[in-house]
Amino acid sequence: MEHRKVRGNGIDIHVAIQGPSNGPIVLLLHGFPELWYSWRHQIPGLAAHGYRAVAPDLRGYGDSDAPPEISSYTCFHIVSDLVAIISALTSSEEEKVFVVGHDWGALIAWYLCLFRPDKVKALVNLGVPFSFGPTDPSAKPLDDLRAFYGNDFYMCRFQEHGEIEAEIGEVGIERVLKRILTYRDPGPLIMPKDKSFWGCKDESISLPSWLSEEDVAYYVTKFEEKGFSGGVNFYRNFNRNNELLGPWVGKRIEVPTKFVIGELDMVNYMPGVKEYIHGPKFKEDVPLLEEPVVVMEGVAHFLNQEMPQEILQFILDFISKF
Amino acid sequence: MDLTFDHSFVKVNGIKMHVAEKSPSVVGNGAFDGVISRPVILFLHGFPELWYTWRHQMLALSSLGYRTIAPDLRGYGDTDAPESVDAYTSLHIVGDLIGLIDAVVGDREKVFVVGHDWGAIIAWHLCLLRPDRVKALVNMSVVFDPWNPKRKPISTFKSFYGDDYYICRFQEYGEIEAEFAKVGTERVLLELLTYRNPGPILLPKGKRYEDPVSLPSWLTDYDVKYYVSKYEKNGFTGPVNYYRNMDRTWELMGSLSNAQVKVPVKFIIGDQDLTYHMPGTKKYIENGRFKSHVPLLDEVVVIEGVGHFLHEERPDEISKHIHDYFLTF
Numbered sequence: 001m002e003h004r005k006v007r008g009n010g011i012d013i014h015v016a017i018q019g020p021s022n023g024p025i026v027l028l029l030h031g032f033p034e035l036w037y038s039w040r041h042q043i044p045g046l047a048a049h050g051y052r053a054v055a056p057d058l059r060g061y062g063d064s065d066a067p068p069e070i071s072s073y074t075c076f077h078i079v080s081d082l083v084a085i086i087s088a089l090t091s092s093e094e095e096k097v098f099v100v101g102h103d104w105g106a107l108i109a110w111y112l113c114l115f116r117p118d119k120v121k122a123l124v125n126l127g128v129p130f131s132f133g134p135t136d137p138s139a140k141p142l143d144d145l146r147a148f149y150g151n152d153f154y155m156c157r158f159q160e161h162g163e164i165e166a167e168i169g170e171v172g173i174e175r176v177l178k179r180i181l182t183y184r185d186p187g188p189l190i191m192p193k194d195k196s197f198w199g200c201k202d203e204s205i206s207l208p209s210w211l212s213e214e215d216v217a218y219y220v221t222k223f224e225e226k227g228f229s230g231g232v233n234f235y236r237n238f239n240r241n242n243e244l245l246g247p248w249v250g251k252r253i254e255v256p257t258k259f260v261i262g263e264l265d266m267v268n269y270m271p272g273v274k275e276y277i278h279g280p281k282f283k284e285d286v287p288l289l290e291e292p293v294v295v296m297e298g299v300a301h302f303l304n305q306e307m308p309q310e311i312l313q314f315i316l317d318f319i320s321k322f
Numbered sequence: 323m324d325l326t327f328d329h330s331f332v333k334v335n336g337i338k339m340h341v342a343e344k345s346p347s348v349v350g351n352g353a354f355d356g357v358i359s360r361p362v363i364l365f366l367h368g369f370p371e372l373w374y375t376w377r378h379q380m381l382a383l384s385s386l387g388y389r390t391i392a393p394d395l396r397g398y399g400d401t402d403a404p405e406s407v408d409a410y411t412s413l414h415i416v417g418d419l420i421g422l423i424d425a426v427v428g429d430r431e432k433v434f435v436v437g438h439d440w441g442a443i444i445a446w447h448l449c450l451l452r453p454d455r456v457k458a459l460v461n462m463s464v465v466f467d468p469w470n471p472k473r474k475p476i477s478t479f480k481s482f483y484g485d486d487y488y489i490c491r492f493q494e495y496g497e498i499e500a501e502f503a504k505v506g507t508e509r510v511l512l513e514l515l516t517y518r519n520p521g522p523i524l525l526p527k528g529k530r531y532e533d534p535v536s537l538p539s540w541l542t543d544y545d546v547k548y549y550v551s552k553y554e555k556n557g558f559t560g561p562v563n564y565y566r567n568m569d570r571t572w573e574l575m576g577s578l579s580n581a582q583v584k585v586p587v588k589f590i591i592g593d594q595d596l597t598y599h600m601p602g603t604k605k606y607i608e609n610g611r612f613k614s615h616v617p618l619l620d621e622v623v624v625i626e627g628v629g630h631f632l633h634e635e636r637p638d639e640i641s642k643h644i645h646d647y648f649l650t651f
């Protein structure tokens with residue numbers, strides 16, 4: 001595996017790359033609070049099958065640059081980093097790549113397909129359906145979430161600059177990451193201000209079989225170095241993103257797509273998501289969606305880590321068709 | 323001259339947009355009512371203008387069977403002008419137009435587009451972001467300027483033309499508005515609408531506007547009164563805000579790096595237009611680079627002896643160019 005810095009949109013992006021240099025590129029996009037490392041089980045498997053796996057730390061994370069301003073974390077900034085990475089690693093402007101996204105990476109992948117369908121050959125998206133795409137430009141998505149879930153919904157708690165960062169500092173990065181990565185409640189992530197969500201400092205959080213102490217230590221090291229502001233800043237641009245997405249209202253995803261979600265994923269329980277995933281609208285918006293969508297029984301949010309071989313197989317089976 | 327245009331207001335992208343329309347009257351005999359759909363042309367004005375700049379084309383082309391639609395763009399005329407200075411990026415304006423196109427032809431159909439000056443810049447971005455909504459484009463005066471990571475707009479203008487370049491002078495919120503207020507709305511509009519110098523517009527502070535300005539043949543007292551009435555009501559902040567968002571738009575458009583404009587285009591420019599004389603533009607058109615970014619660039623027309631407001635200077639010629647091109651689709 002190679003670790004390299006690639007020029008994004010005005011910043012340096014760290015990418016992990018493995019696979020033959022002339023292999024079709026598979027761009028793997030992590031979510032929150034994760035890193036390129038979340039794809040550690042899929043990267044070697046893709047490489048072994050002749051693909052060139054490319055997993056960046058998204059802007060604000062890990063070994064990539066993290067600009068200080070919140071305004072540098074709109075979906076436009078993040079997608080433009082990816083377009084720059086694709087340009088840097090492909091041999092011609094006409095060359096398309098495969099994209100795999102999870103959580104925030106999945107949302108960013110939808111936007112990449114909207115803005116640059118000419119760059120994406122096929123998409124495997126995990127966890128976040130296209131119902132989170134642009135709809136009503138005068139709507140304020142964050143305000144709607146606040147009205148629905150209250151001020152303690154995690155996305156609302158992330159809004160005030162510095163607030164959640166301070167709380168994470170008090171609770172401790174290791175505890176915070178363990179709590180989030182092992183979260184399996186099929187319901188919204190509510191974080192009351194009394195910090196009760198993080199549990200008692202004396203109670204250790206037991207790790208599932210798919211997450212080792214070494215894995216956690218890697219995440220902790222990187223988040224200790226970088227902090228959480230970069231990743232949290234993505235959430236601080238929800239309303240601004242929607243204001244800027246007016247041009248793409250009504251635009252369909254023109255890329256062949258496979259969608260997989262864990263049955264216990266808290267996203268699966270957000271308003272309208274189940275109806276969207278299983279109703280006709282998903283296919284209307286994404287005409288090349290492979291049906292039926294896959295709901296993995298008993299699996300929670302971090303499915304690419306929880307069920308690594310199955311996710312690798314889903315990816316290989318789908319992209320081999322193109 | 324019959325100037326009856328239909329005026330309406332449409333809710334788009336969170337704002338209320340004023341739209342002028344001139345369409346062929348439906349002379350139905352029952353059998354054909356509503357069956358034949360008339361092609362729609364969306365006209366995008368520039369600075370410092372309004373929907374009104376398209377009056378000649380709207381009259382000519384509606385009589386040839388087109389539905390002609392001309393909005394006041396966000397910040398102009400009778401359309402909303404949001405308070406926040408950062409609500410005037412290309413993404414906002416294109417978002418407005420997608421809403422308008424949806425309202426006019428539904429959310430799956432395409433329209434013809436004609437753009438000039440700022441309207442041309444917006445038209446390029448509309449075609450870049452939503453080629454699925456534009457059947458063909460006639461663009462005027464401003465060539466497509468592809469996104470360049472090394473060229474942030476305002477600092478580029480500053481290094482080319484200096485601090486007195488009008489775009490640089492427009493940057494500071496409120497500053498040029500105060501100066502324009504001192505000079506007077508009518509005088510400012512006359513200066514800009516009659517500008518025929520092929521060189522860049524320089525507005526040094528304390529510039530005197532004393533020389534008499536005579537109206538060219540293509541601009542009547544009535545025309546000037548119409549523009550003045552709207553600009554006096556709303557001021558210049560909305561329109562000038564577009565210039566204040568050029569850097570912001572650049573920051574947001576990185577995703578479109580090396581993207582081509584994939585819409586059929588006819589481009590028209592006057593050889594006295596100051597944009598034609600901007601460094602590099604003539605070469606850009608002639609050496610094939612324009613076409614490499616706009617592969618479906620079907621025709622470039624350079625009209626001799628014509629300045630920036632070519633569709634007002636030679637209305638019939640421009641209307642004919644538009645109709646001749648759109649006929650081929």
